[in-house]
Amino acid sequence: MAQNKTRVVVAGGGTAGWLTAFSLVTRLGNVLDITLVESDQIGTVGVGEATIPTMCNFHRLMGIDEREFMAATNATFKLGIQFNNWANQGDSYIHSFGEIGQRSWMAEFHEFWMEAVANGQQDSLDEYCLELKAARQNKFATKVGNKALNFAYHLDATAYAGYLRAKSEAAGVKRCEGKIKTVDIDPQSGNLTGLGLDSDLYIKGDVFIDCTGFRGLLISEHLDVGYEDWSHWLAADRAIAVQTASVEPAKPYTIATAHKAGWQWRIPLQSRVGNGIVYSSQFLSDEEALATLKSNLQGEILTEPRYLKFKTGRRQKAWHKNCIAIGLASGFLEPLESTSIHLVTTALIRLMKLFPFTAEHELLAEQYNRETQKELETIRDFIVLHYHLTQRDDSDFWNHYRTMEIPEPLAHRMAIFAQNGYVWPDDVSLFRVDSWVQVMMGQGLRPAQHHGASRMLPTANLQQQLAAFKQSINSVLNQLPSHSEFIAQYCPANEQVKQG
Numbered sequence: 001m002a003q004n005k006t007r008v009v010v011a012g013g014g015t016a017g018w019l020t021a022f023s024l025v026t027r028l029g030n031v032l033d034i035t036l037v038e039s040d041q042i043g044t045v046g047v048g049e050a051t052i053p054t055m056c057n058f059h060r061l062m063g064i065d066e067r068e069f070m071a072a073t074n075a076t077f078k079l080g081i082q083f084n085n086w087a088n089q090g091d092s093y094i095h096s097f098g099e100i101g102q103r104s105w106m107a108e109f110h111e112f113w114m115e116a117v118a119n120g121q122q123d124s125l126d127e128y129c130l131e132l133k134a135a136r137q138n139k140f141a142t143k144v145g146n147k148a149l150n151f152a153y154h155l156d157a158t159a160y161a162g163y164l165r166a167k168s169e170a171a172g173v174k175r176c177e178g179k180i181k182t183v184d185i186d187p188q189s190g191n192l193t194g195l196g197l198d199s200d201l202y203i204k205g206d207v208f209i210d211c212t213g214f215r216g217l218l219i220s221e222h223l224d225v226g227y228e229d230w231s232h233w234l235a236a237d238r239a240i241a242v243q244t245a246s247v248e249p250a251k252p253y254t255i256a257t258a259h260k261a262g263w264q265w266r267i268p269l270q271s272r273v274g275n276g277i278v279y280s281s282q283f284l285s286d287e288e289a290l291a292t293l294k295s296n297l298q299g300e301i302l303t304e305p306r307y308l309k310f311k312t313g314r315r316q317k318a319w320h321k322n323c324i325a326i327g328l329a330s331g332f333l334e335p336l337e338s339t340s341i342h343l344v345t346t347a348l349i350r351l352m353k354l355f356p357f358t359a360e361h362e363l364l365a366e367q368y369n370r371e372t373q374k375e376l377e378t379i380r381d382f383i384v385l386h387y388h389l390t391q392r393d394d395s396d397f398w399n400h401y402r403t404m405e406i407p408e409p410l411a412h413r414m415a416i417f418a419q420n421g422y423v424w425p426d427d428v429s430l431f432r433v434d435s436w437v438q439v440m441m442g443q444g445l446r447p448a449q450h451h452g453a454s455r456m457l458p459t460a461n462l463q464q465q466l467a468a469f470k471q472s473i474n475s476v477l478n479q480l481p482s483h484s485e486f487i488a489q490y491c492p493a494n495e496q497v498k499q500g
Contacts, residue, residue, distance in 0.1 A: 005033040006357055009195060009205035011180060011218055013038035015157050016327025016344050017211035018164035023348045025171045026062050028355065035203055036168070037195060039179045049267045049274040050078060050254045050338035051152040053097050054430070058345040070491035072163045073155040074269040076250045077483060079135040081337070085258040086443055088391050093442030094253065095337075097150040098131025100434045101469060107451035110437050111421050114447070115454035116462050125441065128466070129434075130473045135253040139480035142490075147476050152338070154254065154267045154274070159497055176201050180212075183222045191322040192218065207356055210325040214332065219315060219325040226316045227331075233384050233407065234312040235283070235400065236262050236334050240290055241276035241306045244299035249484040256336060259292055260284070260395040265335070270493040272302060278334055283397040310334075312380075318372045319365040324351055331376055336383050342430070346375060375428045381410040382431050382439075389414070389443040414445065421447030 010021050013036060021036045059066065069075070080096035087093075101109030113125055126132050131150055134140060142149060169175060178197030186193050194204040210218040219225045231237060250268035257264045262279030277293040284292075290305055314331030318324065326347045333339060350371055354364040388406050392398035413436070416422050423436045457465070481489075 005031055006355075007204060007206045008032050008034045008209065009203050009207070010034065010036040010209045010211055011195065012036075012211035012213065012329075013161060013165070014211065014213070014327070015161050015164075015341060016213075016329075017209075018161045018168055019341075019344050020209050020211060020326055020348060021168040021173045022164045022171070023062055023345075023352070025168055025173050027352055029172060031357070034168075034172070035174045035176060035205070037176045037178065037180060037197065037203060039177065041179065049157055049269065050081075050154050050265070050335065051341050052338050052430075053150050053152045054342050054345065055152055058349075061349075067491045069160075069163065070153065070155075070487075071494050072497060073153075073159045074271055074493045074497045075153045075155040075491065076268055076270055076487060077140050077252045078152040078154050078254060078338075079131045079140065079149070079252045081254045081256055082135070083256050083258070083386070083439075083442065085392075086256075086263075086386060086390060088444075089394065091443075093438065094126070094132050094135055095435060095438045095442065096129055096132035096135060096253075097152065098129040098434070099150070099432075100125060100437065101128040104453070107453040108421075108423060108433055108437070110441070111450035112454045112462065113466065114421065114450045116459070116466055119459045119463075121463055121466070123470075125437075127470050128473065130476055132438075133473060133477055134480055135251070137477065137480075138249065138251055138483050139477065140252045140483040140486050141480050144476050144479045151252075154250075154269055156269060156497065176203060180217060183218060185222065189321070190223075192222070206322065208323045210323055210329040211327050213328040214310060216315065216325060216329040218323050219318075219320060219329055223320050223323055225320045225325075227311070228313045228316055229311060230313040230380060231311060233380065233404070234334060234387070235280040235397070236278045236312070237310060238281050238286065238289065239276055239278045239308040239310070239334075240286070240293055241274070241308070242293065242297070242304075243302045244273045244275055244297050245302055246271060246273055247299040249482070250487070252483040254338065257296065258392075259296075261397040262289070263336070264293060264296055266298075270487060271497075273299060278336070280397060283395065283400075314373065314376045317365075317369050318347070319368045322356065322361075324368070326351075330372065333376065333379055333383060336386060337379070337431075339379050339430075343375070343379075347372065375430070377407070377409075378426045378428045378430065381407050381413075382426070382435075384410055385414070385439060386443070389440065389445055391444060414440070417447055418445055419448055421450040 010017050021034055025034050080094050082094045084092045178199035180195050181198045182196035184194045192208045196202050255266040261284035264277045267274040277289050279289045310332050315325055318330040327344050354368050384406055387401040390402050417440055423433050425432050
């Protein structure tokens with residue numbers, strides 16, 4: 001006799017809800033019965049349009065066709081983020097997704113480069129990263145010969161949710177329309193048992209996934225799981241988003257430009273540009289923020305400004321009882337390093353590995369919560385690095401960040417890099433050595449010393465090897481088409497998506 005399927009109820013749609021439903025039905029559909037509840041009357045945040053390379057791997061794992069997905073979501077490619085005005089006004093650097101130089105087990109490439117510079121070589125570390133140089137020249141291809149580029153996407157988040165919905169429903173996910181009116185809880189176990197909708201539907205479940213956004217309808221309002229506030233480290237609590245018409249070919253990178261009380265994003269899609277400003281209400285009014293945003297836009301404004309309020313931090317438990325919070329319901333980190341969708345995908349992989357197929361799942365939940373906490377704290381520290389490592393003193397906002405006390409793991413990492421040039425991957429293998437090096441050196445933290453292994457080679461030999469490596473990068477770079485040419489051939493957006 002076939003075993004009954006586990007009933008999964010996903011509360012909320014949007015990117016988090018439909019990505020959850022699609023992933024679960026794709027990989028566990030034979031043993032799960034999945035229902036998603038959402039209301040057309042409730043909007044989604046839908047402004048997160050930049051991603052990181054982990055999304056490519058997740059799509060492959062879920063069997064998503066890249067060209068189809070990109071055409072359906074007005075997507076472009078992303079090779080990194082250009083940071084303007086973060087260390088000082090007028091400064092600019094790129095945190096790219098590429099590897100810098102060639103790895104060595106004993107010392108990192110930047111230390112060999114520093115040795116060459118100490119002996120008279122005059123070039124930038126940027127010269128040794130293909131993805132960074134391709135971004136600057138607006139060139140792109142997924143690969144040249146056997147050389148694959150490391151990339152991510154810019155996408156229309158609303159179109160992405162619609163794309164996932166169509167695939168989910170085709171695979172057997174049931175969608176129920178309506179606002180959640182009642183939430184029933186078993187008085188003995190404390191587990192959720194069912195959701196009553198204003199459409200008079202009643203949805204019973206064994207496992208409930210909370211994708212209701214900042215509100216956390218299930219995890220917070222009904223299960224009373226608290227929230228750990230990180231606004232003393234990340235002061236921004238507001239954002240305003242608008243879309244503008246394209247005035248130039250789409251660049252293969254995001255732009256994050258710092259201003260006196262936050263920063264502004266620019267994300268190019270195939271037929272428009274996503275823009276927004278992230279700021280702290282302690283240091284800037286909504287009116288000032290909107291004026292700052294508008295004064296730095298290019299192209300006609302296509303939408304009314306959309307205002308968002310948030311509190312940076314994490315849910316004290318992302319999994320409590322039989323409820324797992326995913327996406328904004330589990331916590332929020334501002335989109336400076338485009339990690340929002342990444343956090344949804346890693347949560348889903350974690351959930352699928354630890355899925356509660358039986359009532360005895362307390363240890364699974366404990367492990368899930370430990371891993372989630374570590375991941376969020378790691379990303380938090382990387383974002384704090386951008387703010388704290390600044391020489392700006394032109395506003396109270398930057399004075400606050402420059403002088404504040406930072407998390408101990410980040411302080412230790414910065415200190416050892418400043419003293420010895422040593423850097424290591426983070427604890428969750430998200431931001432690699434190259435990421436830490438590009439941000440720390442990009443914002444002016446130059447190590448006082450570097451590893452002695454860089455002196456093993458005679459100066460002439462070291463310079464010769466660096467020149468050969470730079471030539472190999474330029475050889476690939478010369479074969480790359482422009483970003484726009486590649487998109488036109490590979491994944492032109494569907495006409496209805498362009499117009500939508």
